[in-house]
Amino acid sequence: MADTLRVNPINCTGHGVCAELLPELIALDEWGYPIVDPRPVPPALDLEARRAVAACPALALKLFRAERTADRSA
């Protein structure tokens, strides 16, 4: 099961490292905060995604198992 990237917006302070390491899936908004592609991470980008997670200075970027992120309503 492919993982999904999610940013914890409380922890995120907009360093922007993630967008630099993984521009395929992460862009920055006009205030410098990441906009993360909500779709499952393609296998070809798996390593880069893990690298971006590990590099986040605020520990705000996480990989979630797909069934976990589906559990967000209410």
Next chain:
Amino acid sequence: MTMAPVNETVNEAGNETAHETVNEATGGAIRPSAAGLPRLLPLIPGVPEDLRGHLARYGRPPYRGGPGHLIQAVEQAGLTGRGGAAFPVHRKLAIVARARGRKVIVANGAESEPASYKDALLLRAAPNLVLDGLQLAAQAIGASEAYLYLHPGASPEVLRALNQRAAVGLDWLGVTIAEAPPRFLAGQESALVNRLGGGPAVPTFVPPRVTERGLGGAPTLVQNVETLAHLALIARYGPRWFRALGTAREPGSMLATVHTNDISQVVEAEIGAPLRTLVNPEGAQAVLVGGYHGTWLPAGTVSTLTLGNQALSQHGAAVGAGVIAALPADRCGLTEAARVVRYLAAESAGQCGPCLNGLPRMAAALAELAGRGHRRQVRADLERWAGLVSGRGACNHPDGTVRFVRSTLTVFAPEISLHSRGQCSATNHGATSRTPFLPLPAAMPASEEDWI
């Protein structure tokens, strides 16, 4: 008649005595007619029910000793949360009931929507019904701690009721009162758990849900006080009785706070009732449904709709916590909306970048649209910021604010054009009134200390 304004004497139960039966589960109290409204509010409007009156009307809470039956009854009744999210109550009950060890239940009375006072009224008018529901739900999930979370001074009646109940041994579990700060997000589930844990009332990131890991790490059930009052009646009279009002998909009654030019009042209405029986849209510019995280609808649309999410969702709206406000013709919708969004921006917990940055900009842009003549790009800026903040907060504050802003732009589009030409339909109606219509706290929060 499908509604019972609290300031009028409307009691259908009194007209249907033929259907009343003695219910043994309630210790001989009269089982009310299923169709009768009000179910929750006092039979004599404006007169709060003390413990004696409560027991005479409803009987003692029917404790069952174990979890299974009540959760099943709540599921069959189809009860949904009345705090705004309309989440199925039995699912939250079941999740916490399954957990082992220490468990917490919280009755959430921290109604922080400035335009809503149905929970405040319920806590004063029928505190024992809320407390019955808290006790019955506590037993159903096997809770080891119970809290009642509300604004300071909100209900002297509920404190008196707690003492009276303790004196006669009515409660299954002791209840601790916890105070909510006067902030919009104070009642948000994770903010509430933070506050109870001694921290500021600000939301946390999900997951984990509070039902999995809440107060001090314990699975925590948070239910709105009105939800608990309905649950107390389902425990007594059963799911069939509950379903005698409402629609198949949205059973029961609900409390709503209705604002018109003349009056603001709390009504208990049947879900599925025509909206025009609650508020007369004629002469209104637009109707705000669902509160400040809600949706403006054109008056013409409202006259065809019924109360409930099934009908409202087709127009992008939801009942939320039941705020319905018909904007009079002599008030400017743009000015009202700009004030509300300024308030919502100030009420951001400031934890998430998009909300912290986006909401104040949206508030300023709306204020510009509400003025006379605006820069050409303001509308496009607003649309872009709305898209940027959606779904990017830890809680739904940015999403709710965007819903309000987008419906403002749609419903008041003609008004925006008028304003760009230096006109305003509110003044065209010859009105002199500049009194704000939509209620907001007298003082905007100023400091970080307001969170606790």
